[in-house]
Amino acid sequence: MVNATLRLRWLQIKIAWCTTRRAVATISRKPASAIKRRTKSAKKKAARLGAAASEATKDKLLLSLPGTSEFTLPDSPCPHILLSNKPPSNSEAILIRQVISEAYLVLCRLQVSLQEEPSRGLDTVKKHKLGRARRFIRDHKAVLSPIRRIPPELIEYIFILAYNRWNYPRRAHPPWALSQVSHSWRSIALSVSALWSSIPMIFLKKRVSPSYLKGFKDLLARSRDAPINFYIYAPGKAYPSHPIIDALVCHSERWKSVAIDSTSTTVLAFHGAKGRLATLHSLILEISEVWRYPGDTLIDIFEVAAKLKEVRVNGPYPATVKLPFSQLTSYKECLRGRGVTEQAIETGMSLTTLELARYGESIPLPKVTLDSLTTLKVQFDGAPAEQSLLENLTLPAINEMQFTGCSFTGCSEHLIPLLTSMINRSRVPCMLRKFSFRTMFLESGDLTTFLRCVPYLAELNMPIPPLEDLKNLIYEEGEPPLVPCLENLTMACDAIRKEETGRILHAIATTRCELEDNDAYSALPLGVCRRLRSLRLTFASTSACAYEHRFLENWVPSDLSAFLIKQQDRLLDELPELSRQPVPRRRKFDLQWSDRVAGIFPAIENVDIENVNDIFISGLHTTLHHLTRQSGDAYRGFHARTGQILDKWRPILQKGLQDRRWFVKGELSIVYVPINDEIRSSPPEALDILHGMKDDMRFPDLCWPLYMLYLY
Numbered sequence: 001m002v003n004a005t006l007r008l009r010w011l012q013i014k015i016a017w018c019t020t021r022r023a024v025a026t027i028s029r030k031p032a033s034a035i036k037r038r039t040k041s042a043k044k045k046a047a048r049l050g051a052a053a054s055e056a057t058k059d060k061l062l063l064s065l066p067g068t069s070e071f072t073l074p075d076s077p078c079p080h081i082l083l084s085n086k087p088p089s090n091s092e093a094i095l096i097r098q099v100i101s102e103a104y105l106v107l108c109r110l111q112v113s114l115q116e117e118p119s120r121g122l123d124t125v126k127k128h129k130l131g132r133a134r135r136f137i138r139d140h141k142a143v144l145s146p147i148r149r150i151p152p153e154l155i156e157y158i159f160i161l162a163y164n165r166w167n168y169p170r171r172a173h174p175p176w177a178l179s180q181v182s183h184s185w186r187s188i189a190l191s192v193s194a195l196w197s198s199i200p201m202i203f204l205k206k207r208v209s210p211s212y213l214k215g216f217k218d219l220l221a222r223s224r225d226a227p228i229n230f231y232i233y234a235p236g237k238a239y240p241s242h243p244i245i246d247a248l249v250c251h252s253e254r255w256k257s258v259a260i261d262s263t264s265t266t267v268l269a270f271h272g273a274k275g276r277l278a279t280l281h282s283l284i285l286e287i288s289e290v291w292r293y294p295g296d297t298l299i300d301i302f303e304v305a306a307k308l309k310e311v312r313v314n315g316p317y318p319a320t321v322k323l324p325f326s327q328l329t330s331y332k333e334c335l336r337g338r339g340v341t342e343q344a345i346e347t348g349m350s351l352t353t354l355e356l357a358r359y360g361e362s363i364p365l366p367k368v369t370l371d372s373l374t375t376l377k378v379q380f381d382g383a384p385a386e387q388s389l390l391e392n393l394t395l396p397a398i399n400e401m402q403f404t405g406c407s408f409t410g411c412s413e414h415l416i417p418l419l420t421s422m423i424n425r426s427r428v429p430c431m432l433r434k435f436s437f438r439t440m441f442l443e444s445g446d447l448t449t450f451l452r453c454v455p456y457l458a459e460l461n462m463p464i465p466p467l468e469d470l471k472n473l474i475y476e477e478g479e480p481p482l483v484p485c486l487e488n489l490t491m492a493c494d495a496i497r498k499e500e501t502g503r504i505l506h507a508i509a510t511t512r513c514e515l516e517d518n519d520a521y522s523a524l525p526l527g528v529c530r531r532l533r534s535l536r537l538t539f540a541s542t543s544a545c546a547y548e549h550r551f552l553e554n555w556v557p558s559d560l561s562a563f564l565i566k567q568q569d570r571l572l573d574e575l576p577e578l579s580r581q582p583v584p585r586r587r588k589f590d591l592q593w594s595d596r597v598a599g600i601f602p603a604i605e606n607v608d609i610e611n612v613n614d615i616f617i618s619g620l621h622t623t624l625h626h627l628t629r630q631s632g633d634a635y636r637g638f639h640a641r642t643g644q645i646l647d648k649w650r651p652i653l654q655k656g657l658q659d660r661r662w663f664v665k666g667e668l669s670i671v672y673v674p675i676n677d678e679i680r681s682s683p684p685e686a687l688d689i690l691h692g693m694k695d696d697m698r699f700p701d702l703c704w705p706l707y708m709l710y711l712y
Contacts, residue, residue, distance in 0.1 A: 073129075073136050074102045082139055085182045087148035100140050107133040155185070156192050163195050173200050174219060193226035197256075204234035204262070208243055217247055227256035227279050235288045238265035245269045252276045259284035264297050277305040283323075287315030298322070326350065329372075333357065345370070345393070369394040377402040379705075390418040396427045400434040404705040415439050416446040423453045430454050436461035438492065438705050444468045448482065457483045461490040461704075464537075470504050475511040481529040486512075488534040496537075496548050505552065509535055509661065509672040535672040538702060542667050546619065549670050552662045555613045564607070564618035570600050571623055578626045594637060601641045609649065612656030616690075621649060625691040653690055666695025668702065 077095035081088055088096060110130045163175050174196050179189040189195055196219060220228070228251060239245070239262070248255075252273035258280065260267055264287055283302055302308065303322040310330040311323055325331070325347040333341060334357035341356055345368055348354070354370075355377040365388060373395050380403070403415060415437065423430045432454045440463065447469040451457065460483070464470065473489075475481045489508075496502055512532035539545040574597045577583050587593055604620070615621050624642045627635065657680065665671045671693065673679065679689060695702070 073106055073133060074099045076136075076140070078143065081143050085148060085184045088143055093144060096140050096143055100137055103133055103137050103140070107137070152184075152188050155188050159189060159192060159195060174198070174222075190222060193222065193224040196222040197226040197228050199228060199230040201231050201233055202244060204232060204237060204239060204242060204244060204266070206239075213243055213247070216244060220247060220251055223254070225254065227281075228254050229257035230255075231259040231284075232262060232266070234262040234266055235286070236263065238263045239269055240265055241269055242266075246272075249273050253278050255280045257282040259286070261286035261288065263288060264299060267299055267301070268297070270301055274301045275304055277302065278307070280305040280308050282310040283308060284312045285315065285321065287313075329353065331355075365389065365392040367392050367394070369396070371396055373397060374399040376400070379403075380405050387414060387418065390415075390422050393422055394426050395422065398426065398430065398432055401432065402434075402436040402704070404436075404438040416442065416450050420446070420450045420453060423450070429456065431456055433457060434459040436704065438463055442466055442469070448472045451483050455483065456485050458485050459488040460486060462492070464491045464493045464496075464501070467500060467504065470501070470508075473512075474504065474507045475515075475529050480527055484527060484529045486532060487530060488536075489532060490534075490536045490538060492538050493548065494540065495544065496551055502552055505537075506661075508532075513672050513674045514676070536665070537670045539668050539670075545664060545668055545670060549662060549664060550617060552670065553613075553616070553660065555617050557617055558611070558614055560607070560609075560611070561614040561617040564604075564614060564620045567600060567604050568618055568620045568623050571597070571620075571627075574600070575627065577630070578623055594634070597638060598641075601638075601645070604645055605641075605648075609652055612652045615649060615653070616656065616660075621646065621653065622691045657690060660690075663689050663693055665693040666697070666702070669695065669697075 076082065077099055078088055078092050081092070107130065110126055110133060114126050114130070159175065159178055163178075175189055178195070179186045199216075199219060230248065232245075245266075249270060249272040252270075253276050255273070255277060256279055260270075261284075267285065267287065280302070283305075285299075298320045300322040302311075303324060305324060306327075308324055309328060311328055312332040313321060314334045323331075323343075325344050327350055328344070328348055329350055330353040331344045331348060331351060332353070332355040333344070342365060344351070344354070345365060349370065350372055351370055352372050353375040354373060355375075357379040370393065374397050376395065376398060377400075378389065401419070403419075416439075423432070430453055433456060435454065435457055436459075442463070442465050444466040445468060447462075447465045451460075451472075472482050496505070509532075512529065513535055515529065515531040517531050537548070539548060572579050572581075574593065609615060624646055627642050628639055628646070661672055662670050663673050673689065
């Protein structure tokens with residue numbers, strides 16, 4: 001009997017030890033940030049409860065003290081509404097306004113009493129009553145808030161508008177916050193199935209906890225009959241089956257937008273959805289195989305989808321993906337194999353957008369006319385691919401084209417002649433409006449011949465062409481202009497260097513950017529030259545951009561500019577953050593740092609500037625301007641001195657602004673600003689452009705050849 005008792009006791013101790021050990025292991029697996037968040041939340045909740053309890057105790061104790069009975073707040077006519085979000089009736093609203101007026105009278109009497117009859121003992125009671133009166137007024141004003149009277153239908157519409165801003169494949173999240181504000185808002189949020197239709201990014205793991213699976217199924221149940229969007233993220237992972245996939249397949253009739261980033265094995269796990277994709281509209285397949293794509297694998301799950309219109313396929317060798325190309329309007333492909341391009345082109349008669357990245361094989365295509373295609377973007381791997389594609393395509397409705405190569409050299413020398421032939425057999429005149437390309441093999445005269453075939457071209461993005469083609473872009477009055485509708489011209493430059501190139505660029509800018517602006521462009525005849533609204537030169541680095549800027553403005557270095565450059569280098573050595581470099585850690589312990597920085601300013605202050613170009617060459621005015629914008633206690637001691645230097649230079653900078661034509665925009669671009677531009681007429685904005693204009697173009701759009709591989 002004793003042995004049995006000891007064994008039972010020992011078993012209980014062992015169970016307790018294992019339970020404690022598992023709990024400790026579970027807590028240790030949680031990140032420290034999660035534990036800190038929970039601790040912080042618990043502290044806030046405890047503080048709120050303590051404050052509420054303290055206020056309730058004060059109310060009961062202080063109200064029982066004598067001397068304050070004449071300052072009594074009226075009774076609330078609707079205490080039940082104070083604890084809910086229900087709107088008051090018309091009669092209740094009248095009573096609430098009356099008690100608010102009475103409470104204001106009590107509040108005023110308390111304030112007067114505190115000023116006229118000071119008493120150390122009663123002041124505490126009166127101040128407490130003063131706070132109660134303010135809370136009483138605030139709480140009853142909240143009852144009359146218009147938000148309580150907004151119809152549920154309008155709140156639903158507001159919820160949908162607010163939620164749709166974040167409805168992206170990788171950023172989708174359900175409206176958890178909306179459902180936690182109040183009971184009525186929760187009821188409204190749960191009743192709108194469209195709010196729960198976009199599922200957060202799904203990270204597939206080998207093990208799925210029961211609580212996560214239950215929450216996932218509850219989320220699908222909340223969406224009810226609404227079309228659902230989801231994004232599966234499991235790169236390189238092969239799951240022949242998975243409970244999350246099984247749950248999604250059960251609702252495949254409601255799929256609208258689907259994105260899968262995984263292996264072909266995981267994609268094939270959705271086989272149960274085949275033939276049940278009645279509402280599928282958009283599909284993204286990112287097939288990431290660790291090894292070579294198996295040639296005998298057939299992905300035909302999405303072959304039958306009546307409403308499928310947009311498809312993106314990325315991956316190494318998805319040559320056996322079957323899709324309903326005849327009904328697609330947008331097809332984008334980035335492959336390292338042959339792919340399904342020939343099927344898309346041969347049968348995609350409804351295509352309006354076609355994007356092909358790493359199009360590297362010379363595929364024997366028949367002569368194809370795509371009447372609906374308006375956008376064509378291709379990244380070639382070699383000249384045979386260009387020839388096989390462009391020689392066989394006819395595009396009567398083309399509006400936008402973009403071509404580049406995988407290597408730094410871009411496309412081959414045959415690109416522009418092939419495009420000219422394609423344009424000539426497509427439609428005369430061609431309605432092409434946007435054209436971008438990169439190649440280092442431009443034969444003189446080829447670009448001019450092509451541009452004569454596209455008179456409606458409005459945006460042109462290209463490498464800087466041969467001098468003969470560049471010179472033809474100059475507008476001479478009385479002569480028919482080349483591309484008369486051109487409004488935005490961007491040229492990628494390695495280096496300008498040649499004086500003749502600089503003169504031609506100046507001539508293009510003065511003859512096309514300085515024309516009078518005319519809002520009625522649509523009514524102008526085709527042969528009338530429009531004003532060039534944007535002339536931009538882009539470079540590969542900030543140093544190249546700064547050097548070519550000096551070349552375009554004909555700035556000649558001097559001893560004074562060299563001295564200013566030296567002072568700027570000293571500033572940047574001590575303040576690397578002004579040039580977007582990391583702040584050194586040793587600065588925290590460097591007691592002489594501020595003295596060294598302050599010692600640079602006297603040398604700058606004592607300089608007499610006669611030629612403003614010396615300031616422009618050094619760029620010191622821009623560095624000082626950035627220093628004035630730095631926030632923090634460490635920089636406040638320098639703001640006054642930098643401001644004094646810039647104020648001293650302001651008159652000469654304003655005078656030098658009149659002679660400037662080219663300005664740095666962003667970090668990699670130079671733009672031409674016309675003499676009559678509005679930005680020159682306002683002094684604050686005019687001085688700001690001297691320190692660098694803010695670029696309105698995103699970096700992926702500026703360096704688009706580098707980003708063609710990233711389709712989403």
